[in-house]
Amino acid sequence: MTTPEAPLIWTQPFHVRAYEVGPGDVASPLAVMDYLQEAAGEHAQALGVEHFDIGEQGAAWVLTRFAMEIDRLPTWREAVEVETWPSGRDGLRVTRDLVLRDASGATLVRARTVWFVLDLARRRPIRLPPAVVALHPPDREAALVLGPEPMAPEAASADVVGRTFDVRRSDLDRNGHANNARFAEWALESAPAARDWSRLRSLDLAFKGEALAGETVLSEASGDATLAHAILRESDRRLLATATSTWR
Structure with a gap:
């Protein structure tokens, strides 16, 4: 209560x-x-x-x-x-x-x-x-209304770029898997061209799986003003997260 x-x-x-x-x-x-x-x-x-x-x-x-x-x-x-x-x-x-x-x-x-x-x-x-x-939400306007879940980049798309990251112990949270913010970092770091983070307009992440210390993840992205992202475990290409980012 x-x-x-x-x-x-x-x-x-x-x-x-x-x-x-x-x-x-x-x-x-x-x-x-x-x-x-x-x-x-x-x-x-x-x-x-x-x-x-x-x-x-x-x-x-x-x-x-x-x-x-x-x-x-x-x-x-x-x-x-x-x-x-x-x-x-x-x-x-x-x-x-x-x-x-x-x-x-x-x-x-x-x-x-x-x-x-x-x-x-x-x-x-x-x-x-x-x-x-037992917690009843207060009666107030939503801060943000969610749209459809982010989709991964089209695998056959010619503009898909990828970058790999090793999961370090310093990336882990209290439960022993990579912190949520690390997924955001991996997604944003894989933008196809150099992006000034101050120009980020929105970010939408959907988490699918855990990343553990010692694993290598592959971050893929495609697009221009709107980017589609996917975070995968490199060893078996299991999808760990999808994301959409939009830029000014």
Whole structure:
């Protein structure tokens, strides 16, 4: 159950740090993605739905979709704030909306995420725990409406380019697989031509599988102003994620 100390609409401040910016002192999209996920995690912890005791290994949230639209990326030392709330559920999955604003209250980034609860021992999604079902989304406008799931590039397309990345220990999250933001990094790094990340307009990621330490992933992309991306395990070409990015 929620308490006065854990409101359904959560706000969390951040300051853009020097190691989160690139050329022009503009924060990277990956830093913004980290802000959004950090705020989501803190809210889940405050609501008492961060971890679930269902057995020896327990269960954890797994992100299956992340989509954001960017009006402006924040800059070095800028004070920003994430506002987030649980926005709905459908079967085994729940959605969470997020908005990043500057100090004046202007919206910089709008995002929606989709999650399910994974049984860590069986590696399977489970029914939503009662504490999650008891959360009733606040009555407010959606931060972002999801479209169709991103599609991988056409394999026969002449403009598909690829780049490989080794999964390092530093890429891993608390559950032992590559952090969600690493998938975004691999996708954006494989753009067919050099892209200034400050020109990114939107990013939509659909996660299909895990990447583990020591594996090599292949990131493929094709397109121009709108790019289609695929992240694959190089050894067997298993699809790990698809994405769409649009650029100014």
